[in-house]
Amino acid sequence: MTQTASRTLAERLQEFVGKPYGGPTVARDPVNEPMIRHLTDALGDRNPVYTDESFAKRSVHGGIVAPATSLQVWTMQGLVPRRSDGEDPQSRLMSMVDAEGYVGVVATNCEQIYHRYLRPGDLLTVSSEVESVTGPKTTGLGEGYFITTLQTYRDQSGEVVGEMRFRILKFKPSTPKPKKSDIPPPPRDSAFFWEGVEAGELRIQRCSSCGTLRHPPRPLCWKCRSKEWDFIVASGRGEVYSFVVHHRPEVPGRTHPFAVALVSLAEGTRIVGNVIDVDPSDVRIGMGVELVFADNERGRTLPQWRPAR
Amino acid sequence: MKQGDTHEKVMIEKVDRAMFVRYAGASGDFNPIHWSEDFAKSAGYPTVFAQGMFTAGVLGTFLTDWVGEENVRRFRTRFVGQVWPDEAITCKAEVTSVGEGSAEVKLLVTNEKGEKKIDGDATVIL
Ligand SMILES: [Zn+2]
Numbered sequence: 001m002t003q004t005a006s007r008t009l010a011e012r013l014q015e016f017v018g019k020p021y022g023g024p025t026v027a028r029d030p031v032n033e034p035m036i037r038h039l040t041d042a043l044g045d046r047n048p049v050y051t052d053e054s055f056a057k058r059s060v061h062g063g064i065v066a067p068a069t070s071l072q073v074w075t076m077q078g079l080v081p082r083r084s085d086g087e088d089p090q091s092r093l094m095s096m097v098d099a100e101g102y103v104g105v106v107a108t109n110c111e112q113i114y115h116r117y118l119r120p121g122d123l124l125t126v127s128s129e130v131e132s133v134t135g136p137k138t139t140g141l142g143e144g145y146f147i148t149t150l151q152t153y154r155d156q157s158g159e160v161v162g163e164m165r166f167r168i169l170k171f172k173p174s175t176p177k178p179k180k181s182d183i184p185p186p187p188r189d190s191a192f193f194w195e196g197v198e199a200g201e202l203r204i205q206r207c208s209s210c211g212t213l214r215h216p217p218r219p220l221c222w223k224c225r226s227k228e229w230d231f232i233v234a235s236g237r238g239e240v241y242s243f244v245v246h247h248r249p250e251v252p253g254r255t256h257p258f259a260v261a262l263v264s265l266a267e268g269t270r271i272v273g274n275v276i277d278v279d280p281s282d283v284r285i286g287m288g289v290e291l292v293f294a295d296n297e298r299g300r301t302l303p304q305w306r307p308a309r
Numbered sequence: 310m311k312q313g314d315t316h317e318k319v320m321i322e323k324v325d326r327a328m329f330v331r332y333a334g335a336s337g338d339f340n341p342i343h344w345s346e347d348f349a350k351s352a353g354y355p356t357v358f359a360q361g362m363f364t365a366g367v368l369g370t371f372l373t374d375w376v377g378e379e380n381v382r383r384f385r386t387r388f389v390g391q392v393w394p395d396e397a398i399t400c401k402a403e404v405t406s407v408g409e410g411s412a413e414v415k416l417l418v419t420n421e422k423g424e425k426k427i428d429g430d431a432t433v434i435l
Contacts, residue, residue: 035335038331038335039335039336039366041331041335042328042331042332042334042335042336042363042366043366043367043369043370044320044321044367044370045366045370045373045374047373047374047378059379061379065378067366067369067370067373067378068369068373068381068384069362069369070336070366072362073336073337076336076337076338077337078339079339106388107361107388108387109385109387109388110362110385110386110388111383111384111386112383112384112385113382113383114381114382114383114384117378173353
């Protein structure tokens with residue numbers, strides 16, 4: 001099944017090859033001396049041709065230039081990414097691979113070709129296309145697809161000043177086997193709940209002042225603001241108040257699809273949990289469910305729900 | 310410059326995370342995996358690590374210091390391993406061929422233990 005899915009994804013990804021991927025995007029700012037100084041500081045580059053006007057004048061460049069490796073810097077988006085409607089090729093390609101579980105990303109290769117040095121005042125425009133997509137391949141990080149894009153940088157007169165071939169690996173993170181020690185100790189406010197789970201009890205917090213039940217555990221009563229509380233042990237009877245059936249994105253280690261419900265307890269508050277031992281498409285609002293303690297995919301015992309017998 | 314010529318230099322003796330923050334600000338690569346300990350750990354890494362293009366930029370500086378910044382025409386890097394705080398960045402170059410007016414240079418970045426971080430190559434004019 002996985003193979004069919006992978007082949008289908010691989011085929012679908014081929015449709016992006018040779019087509020525009022992003023842009024044309026105009027740089028937010030022209031090449032400028034303050035950013036050149038920040039860059040050379042950051043890289044520890046002391047070459048005065050980037051920062052010293054009189055030195056640069058006497059060089060072959062005849063004036064200050066930007067370091068060649070800064071080619072891709074000028075068209076970066078900055079701290080706040082530009083909005084996308086999700087319909088551009090980059091968003092579509094990424095959501096396509098993410099949806100199949102290839103959620104990891106790592107840059108693997110970069111090749112830059114310099115046609116001329118950039119000078120302060122140059123305003124770059126970048127456009128990119130997908131050069132190749134290969135995969136699925138087995139890598140040290142997990143199974144993945146290599147996506148290679150070719151960026152072309154043009155100046156204000158349309159002249160190509162540089163090109164960059166950039167390759168990333170989108171991979172399915174391999175799930176390490178969980179250790180008991182991976183499970184964090186419960187915070188103070190919810191320790192009673194997890195002790196209950198260990199004892200096979202579903203414990204629900206109750207306000208000592210007004211008797212209101214609350215879940216998940218928290219320090220203060222939402223109704224009367226009392227900090228005093230104890231708990232009851234729920235009967236384990238309830239009904240589905242609302243639910244979702246989760247198909248995508250894939251959650252590592254789980255079988256898809258799966259149903260997650262908001263369950264109204266017979267005692268009167270609500271709790272979120274998986275609905276198991278049932279075809280997810282058969283889950284209905286109002287359906288009677290009963291409590292069962294079952295391990296999740298990470299080996300943690302959780303209160304879960306199954307159709308009432 | 311002739312075939313077989315080599316050059317080697319420790320460009321950074323001890324990488325510190327302030328370098329990643331500075332490069333983030335200077336390059337516009339604000340991916341928090343390079344500066345937020347929490348984010349890096351939640352993504353499964355032991356701690357933050359250098360932007361690939363930071364290390365490539367340091368390698369670029371090494372190259373331009375050696376051959377002259379006006380002579381580099383092509384620069385290719387392959388990110389082999391992450392560069393972690395407290396590691397050294399050592400750069401090596403070797404001229405692999407010399408042709409009509411230009412030369413091909415093989416490039417390598419390692420840490421102080423010789424573990425490979427980047428390999429690459431460049432075309433420089435003579
Ligand atoms: Zn109360």
